[in-house]
Amino acid sequence: MAELRVALTAEKRTRRILAVGSGKGGVGKSTLSANLAVAMARLGRKVGLVDADIYGPSQPRLLATEGRKPEARDKTMIPVQSPWGVPMLSMGHLVQPGQAIAWRGPMAGSALGQLIEADWGETEILVVDLPPGTGDIQLTMLQKYKPAGAVIVSTPQDLALIDATRAIGLFDQGKVPVLGLVENMAGYLCPHCGQVSDPFGHGGAEVTARELGLPFLGRVPLDIAIRQKSDAGEPPAAGEGPQAQAFATIARAVLA
Numbered sequence: 001m002a003e004l005r006v007a008l009t010a011e012k013r014t015r016r017i018l019a020v021g022s023g024k025g026g027v028g029k030s031t032l033s034a035n036l037a038v039a040m041a042r043l044g045r046k047v048g049l050v051d052a053d054i055y056g057p058s059q060p061r062l063l064a065t066e067g068r069k070p071e072a073r074d075k076t077m078i079p080v081q082s083p084w085g086v087p088m089l090s091m092g093h094l095v096q097p098g099q100a101i102a103w104r105g106p107m108a109g110s111a112l113g114q115l116i117e118a119d120w121g122e123t124e125i126l127v128v129d130l131p132p133g134t135g136d137i138q139l140t141m142l143q144k145y146k147p148a149g150a151v152i153v154s155t156p157q158d159l160a161l162i163d164a165t166r167a168i169g170l171f172d173q174g175k176v177p178v179l180g181l182v183e184n185m186a187g188y189l190c191p192h193c194g195q196v197s198d199p200f201g202h203g204g205a206e207v208t209a210r211e212l213g214l215p216f217l218g219r220v221p222l223d224i225a226i227r228q229k230s231d232a233g234e235p236p237a238a239g240e241g242p243q244a245q246a247f248a249t250i251a252r253a254v255l256a
């Protein structure tokens, strides 16, 4: 993260891209992107969010901007203001909800360009929620809109961690500093019996981070309230209590 911080203080007005990636889908990358952006905004940063998950945009739902359409000025889009202090843009704002997006690589790449080159105003940090894996969008990001740093999300499960390692390799090749690993869906607190269990294992991301010589940025428990609040467009990071604290801890680690 040192590089991101140096870049921000040296050229205050220069926007820096923070990519959030994962090796595969369903590990909570979009959930983390949304909540990381909200947590950073709560820490006083000017943060924007781009949903680059062009084929499966979920940020409008997560940040309660579903159905909103961005305005444009001189062919440049103006980000949609979410109720959580984070301006944002997503393909989900440009198509009907549920509409399938069947584009080939170059079209998806130019759509991504429109979102990133929008009128972000004073935004200092642009959090970019990448699609899972290592495809065209990721390559466009590395080649055209090089992130100042990347955060990788994984569940503690071995298979997810192997995929995460592949995603880390992509950023390494693109010479994008990987700021660290986040473990999501770690430890499930049963709301009925109060026991904690580990459906996806425990501590795997921390071990992998250590093996790869990367910082471990923190863990988010598997918590039904996170899923419920996310689906309701109320990011847990905007609330109080342990979930908000978990995301605030990760945001501080990323900005440290």
Ligand code: ADP
Pocket: 022, 024, 025, 026, 027, 028, 029, 030, 031, 032, 058, 132, 184, 185, 186, 220, 221, 222, 223, 224, 225, 226, 227, 228, 230, 231
């Ligand atoms: P990805 O972007 O990696 O595909 P999502 O962020 O869309 O993953 O998360 C997949 C599903 O898991 C969503 O329904 C989300 O609400 C849920 N989810 C993510 N993280 C957690 C968590 N820590 N606890 C409970 N549910 C979670």
